[in-house]
Structures are given as C-alpha cells and as structure tokens.
C-alpha cells in the first residue's frame with residue numbers, strides 16, 4: 026500500500042467517497058489533500074476518536090513525544106498518556122507580545138510535572154525553533170523516533186513542515202489547514218538527526234470548531250496578535266459575541282476577552298435573550314479565573330462571581346487560573 030504524502034492515509038482508487046481516493050495510485054497525494062493544498066477546499070472525513078485512539082496506542086511507551094498545544098486553548102488533557110514528553114506551546118504570535126514566555130512556562134509547570142522540557146514557539150514566525158530543536162536532540166531516546174501529538178488543529182503539522190524546511194534537505198511538506206482532521210494517519214519523515222512521526226492527534230469534540238462550518242472557522246480563528254478587550258462590568262447585563270455566545274452577568278467585575286480581532290462584541294440588557302434554556306451553562310467563577318471556550322475565546326475574570334453563558338453549540342466550557 027502506498028500512503029498519501031500529505032495526510033498519511035493509504036491511497037485507493039476504488040471509492041470516491043472514502044478517504045485516500047485518487048484516480049492515479051502513482052500520484053503522491055490523495056484527492057482530498059490535493060484540493061486542500063491547491064484550492065483550499067475542505068472535505069469532511071468520517072474518522073472518529075476510535076481511529077485516532079488506535080494510532081496513539083501504537084506509540085511505544087518509551088518513545089520521545091512532542092506534545093503540541095496551542096496557547097489559545099492550552100489544552101494538556103491527554104498529557105498523562107505519555108512518559109517522555111517535551112511540551113510545546115505554540116501560536117505564541119497570537120498572544121500579546123507584552124506577555125513574558127517564562128510566565129507561561131511557570132504557569133504550565135504549576136499544573137503538571139510530567140515533562141522533560143517546555144518550549145514556547147511560533148511556527149509561523151520561526152520563533153524559538155532552534156531552541157526547540159536543541160531540546161529534542163538533547164532528549165532523544167534510543168530509537169530516535171519522535172512522535173508529535175496534541176489536539177487536532179493545535180499546529181503539529183505546521184511545526185513539522187517548518188522543521189523539515191529549516192533543518193533538513195528534504196522538500197517534503199505535509200498537509201496543514203484551519204480545519205480539524207487534516208492529518209489522517211501516521212506520517213514518518215526522516216530528517217537526519219531523528220525521525221519525525223506526525224499523527225492526527227486527539228479529536229477535540231468539545232471544541233466549537235467541530236460544530237461549525239468552514240466559513241465560521243475562518244472567522245473565529247485568530248491569525249494576528251490578539252488585541253485584548255477590557256470591560257468594566259457594572260450591575261447586571263449581557264455581552265454578546267456575534268452569534269456564537271452570550272454572557273449574562275449580575276455583579277460588578279473587570280474582565281478581559283481574548284478572541285479574534287474581527288469578531289464583534291455587543292453590550293445588551295438581560296432581556297430579549299433569544300437563546301434557549303438548553304443552551305445555558307451556569308458557571309461559578311473563583312477570583313482570578315479564566316473561562317475557556319476552546320477555539321473561540323478565553324475570558325479573564327478578576328472577581329469571584331456567577332454568570333450564565335449561552336451558546337447553541339455542544340462544547341465544553343471550563344475555568345482555570347488566569348493565564349495572563
């Protein structure tokens with residue numbers, strides 16, 4: 026079986042509607058990767074978490090793992106599945122420049138000690154990639170295989186492409202995109218000093234991007250440094266983020282919202298709520314906590330309070346200590 030060089034799936038020419046389809050088995054890419062790379066056209070896939078789970082279970086327990094998390098979500102939920110981990114916090118470019126990297130690293134080291142090293146990077150800005158490479162080489166295990174894992178869309182494949190381009194003679198590039206489930210199976214790339222294994226990662230079923238169409242994914246994904254939006258809340262009222270979310274508050278507070286700069290936030294009174302009761306999340310927020318709505322925003326709260334968040338999507342909303 027030949028594998029697609031873009032997403033790792035076995036190529037096949039029998040079923041047009043199944044992953045890996047190509048009219049010519051001698052081509053390097055499946056039709057889906059070809060269309061995604063050349064025309065930016067996205068085709069949904071039918072893979073589920075079981076498939077991804079199987080791929081992840083095939084990672085040897087003593088292998089070196091690069092666990093990639095976007096700083097927008099900072100999702101380390103599956104970290105404990107691995108033993109020899111370098112945590113890579115990526116998309117540094119979308120967080121405000123004024124934040125100090127060491128503070129971010131200290132934040133993570135207060136949550137977990139299951140790692141060999143941590144690095145803060147931006148693949149698109151080539152930021153800290155030399156330092157990350159040194160850390161990978163320092164922690165290489167006997168096999169020299171390095172597995173890249175993390176949530177889908179955390180930025181694994183983009184990082185791998187940068188490593189291939191900057192540190193090898195290879196001109197191979199795997200497929201990357203805004204959309205979840207771009208990488209479909211393991212892809213092995215030998216770059217000399219070690220062997221990279223890209224993986225699909227974990228499907229983030231609780232993220233808003235698994236619930237919305239590609240137009241909305243484009244709209245909500247920050248691609249520039251986020252300009253934080255501060256609000257001094259007085260008494261009670263609502264803040265509404267486009268059609269995605271409504272926040273009802275009942276006490277004075279100072280909050281800062283981190284989200285894509287082009288999204289609109291409007292103030293409203295508590296009346297005229299068009300969301301359904303089923304869409305409501307009741308949240309008790311401790312002082313100095315963030316509310317995280319994965320891939321849409323995080324909201325920094327200063328004071329302890331109770332709020333209701335309404336959103337029509339099946340997503341998880343959680344709180345954490347202030348990241349910033």
Ligand SMILES: Nc1nc2c(ncn2[C@@H]2O[C@H](COP(=O)(O)OP(=O)(O)O)[C@@H](O)[C@H]2O)c(=O)[nH]1
Nearest residue numbers: 116147148149178179180181182183201202203
């Ligand atoms: N702003 C920014 N976006 C990134 C960075 N790395 C990846 N992305 C974007 O995140 C999305 C998902 O990237 P991809 O590498 O396909 O994620 P994967 O599913 O983990 O392999 C793409 O739209 C990338 O352009 C980064 O360093 N900064």
Ligand SMILES: [Mg+2]
Nearest residue numbers: 181182207208
């Ligand atoms: Mg990928």
